[in-house]
Amino acid sequence: MTTQAKPEEAAAGGGSSTAFLSVRDLSVRFSTEDGVVRAVDNLSFDVEPGTTLGIVGESGSGKSVTNLAILGLHNPEKTEISGSIKLAGQELVGAPTRELEKLRGKTMSMIFQDPLTALSPFHTIGKQIGETYRKHTGASKKEARDRAIEMLTKVGIPQPNVRVDDYPHQFSGGMRQRAMIAMSLVCNPKLVIADEPTTALDVTVQAQILDLLKDLQQEMGTAIILITHDLGVVANTAQKIMVMYAGRAVERGTVREVLKTPQHPYTWGLLSSMPNLTGPVDVPLRPVRGTPPSLIHLPSGCPFNPRCDFREKVVGGGCTTERPALLPEAGHATACHLTAAQKQDIFIDQIQPRLG
DSSP, rough: OOOOOOOHHHHTTTSSOOOOOEEEEEEEEEEEEEEEEEEEEEEEEEEOOOOOEEOSSSSSHHHHHHHHHHHTTTTTTTEEEEEEEEEEEOOHHHHHHHHHHBBBBEEEEEEEEEEHHOOOOOSSSHHHHHHHHHHHHHHHHHHHHHHHHHHHTTTSSSSHHHHTOOGGGOOOHHHHHHHHHHHHHTTOEEEEEEEEEETOOOEEEEEEHHHHHHHHHHHTOEEEEESOHHHHHHHHHHHHHEEEEEEEEEEEEEHHHHSSOSSSHHHHHHHHHHTTTTTTTTTTOOOOSSOOOOSSSSOOSTTTGGGTTTTGGGGGGGGGGGOOOOEEEETTEEEESSSSHHHHHHHHHHHHHHOO
């Protein structure tokens, strides 16, 4: 007898045996004076070794909360986490803090959004990189220093044997980000979570950082989760993409499928709000109207329905009464009440001309 996968599991890959990270039905909730914040709601996805999953969405969509849950960095006294997070088959939800500490930095690591605040101003770059290495390998101070110099060389820091003794304020923004990458990769982790790794960097440095991540991934076979607002970054870096809205996945598939033939109105809105350098110059940008919903008082039905231009096309008003499941369709998965024929017609007639 075979067990049929739930829609969310099928959309996430059905629990692929090749996945290094497998997340199933993940929910993260915070209790506040105003009510319960449903930051992540029934989320499922997989990440395979040597691949990059890009997670995109507006601020407050649940991207960073999801990945902090993977790392076990939420305060357990104030956070309710349910579902399953398996890293190489090991369950992380409910795992003892000591077990998670053994994994963080060694098997999984994170590149934080702002290296200036993530790095300690009181310790040298070399000491901070070496501390992680010593903790997980038992290396001596000299071995840790040599490893720090090796990693700084690998991420392209000039004169690494000298700069290893510098403090974070002596590094430029791009160099600090490279140092953060060196720290996250010092123990050759199999999963790296990059939270907006190119924020506030100029375009040239941004391209260098992304190329560095791709090169190191090819060298080490690392699985990467890339959190970003920039669809252009995802297009050039990731193989798969997951679009999040109000704590839920609304679209998931390969980068080519989702960006070339998007199927969800929210994804249409994200793409229409971006300038197209190869398209007609007279096509105006169309930002997603309205604002993201409160995660305490979510709209009934589809959480995107108050901002959706196409909800009236759904017969019976299902957009306001029933939450759509994430279902495989047209090569990838979407959570929308519009029929496949309706999506195709809308995309061809209204969306594709905007995208060029």
